[in-house]
Amino acid sequence: MSTASRFDKFLSNIKVTNNQRAAALTSVNAIARKLHGHYSNAPYTDASRMVIGSYGKGTAVRPPRDVDVLFFMPIHELARYTGYTRNGQSALLQDIRRLLLQRYSRTEIGGDGQVVVVDFATGHTVEVLPGWHQRGGGMIVPNTHEGGSWQHVDHNTEIAFVADSDSKTNGNTRSLIQMMKVWQTHCSVPIKSLVLELRSVEFLTEWEHAQSSTTYYDWMVRDFFAELIKKANSWHMIPGTSEKKQYGDAWLSKAQSAHGRAIKACEYELADRPLSAATEWRKIFGGQYEF
Template sequence: MSTASRFDTFLKNITVTSDQHASALTSANAIARKLHGHYSNKPYSDDCWMIIGSYGKGTAVSPPRDVDVLFFMPFSDYHRFNGYKHNGQSALLQELKGLFQERYPRTREIGGDGQVVVVDFSTGHTVEVLPAWHRKGGGLLVPNTHEGGSWQHVDHKAEIAHVADSDARTNGNTRNLIRMMKIWQKHCSVPIKSLVLELRSVTFLSTWAHAKASTTYYDWMVRDFFAELVEKANFQHKIPGISDKKQYGDAWLSKAQSAHRRAVKACEYEAEGGQLDAVLEWQKIFGRQYEL
């Protein structure tokens, strides 16, 4: 099997199926209907919510991960929670958590970024619910419970467009690269944020010589992406749509260096016709979803 054929199979293995995608949308819609029934007396409409994160950006991978749902709250509730003397943002998440717990017992607050409520569905999907308000001047306001609570400016539509525009310019290579890097992230337990992988993928492909090429070049693409990534430890990048910058950190650096070394070896084996040896190196990076 050729290099291109193996990467084609790998991409097929890691892309969510139509059934998985439908299940994600069903779970997200159930959450939105629950919130709409509590916070609005208007007829239900899909305009009250949107899918963000990997499903919104078209970069979701299989096995499925979290489904991120943005729910647009009435502005009267913003004033209600903003009026709290201490951490109205936490009170907001606790209120949402309480709404879900009776119907969905496996509901919890996430401890990581302090912005969402997490609902675990029996189907295997985990829905992360982010309440939001439209912000005057563009973007959205979302809760941040850290350091006493605050409202954070985000623009998920700009993040989605950032990936989509790059994907259109690169004949689909942007989303494929992001998906592959997410598999590396999970398989090798790499402590790197998915947003960092997205920002780096778009930036890398904006200058890479073979950005529009077929999967024949994917061994080089992975190798060269890792080569550039290891040079960006402690770098920062402007987040699309807002003025904030994403800090990369460096906790992931040693694993990126290891992945680069293995990708270099794999490319050498590919060039020499050592198919089995190449596959073994790719599997150290991506796991068994990369097949011979």
């Protein structure tokens, strides 16, 4: 099996299935429908919510992770929560939690700083982020940390950031992000998925083989790790906002280890030793990368 064939198979193994995607959207719509029914008398439509995160960006992987949904709050509710003398953001999330407990009384529901987390017995988790549209674009969403604050986000711009890059790179942007998420999980790498997304887009902006086929994926993985290592403790502006995403360096040693293994794997690929190459790739990506 060639380098390209093995990476093609790997990508097939890690992409979310149609059934998994359908199950995720069923849960998202059930949650959004419940909230919409409380806040509005109008018939429910998908316009009441927006799927964000990996499902919204087309970068979700198996096994399924969190499904992120942005629920659009009615504008008249904003004044009530901004009127709290302390942490109206927490009050908002608690109200959302109580509403969802009416629908999912036997489901684990908790809060996590910005979102209400709903754990389904099917194995996936939905993270619900309530927010309001802002003039000029983006949303205002809650952050309960440090006494509470309101944060500006622009998920449409984040999604477009990945989609535009993917269209310019023959689909390689989403593939690279998905492979790095598998590395993140398999090697327990303490790096945020948003960092992997930002770095993947920026890396492919300058990589000379950015539009090439999966024949070059061994080099792409190797060179991405090399670039990532150089960016330890750097930062990137979050698309559509003025907020900086700090990278940190807690992940650095694992990136260095993965880079060393990728170098070996590329050498084995060049020497036509596919089993040795695959052994090294499996150390990075786990069993979903097949011999």
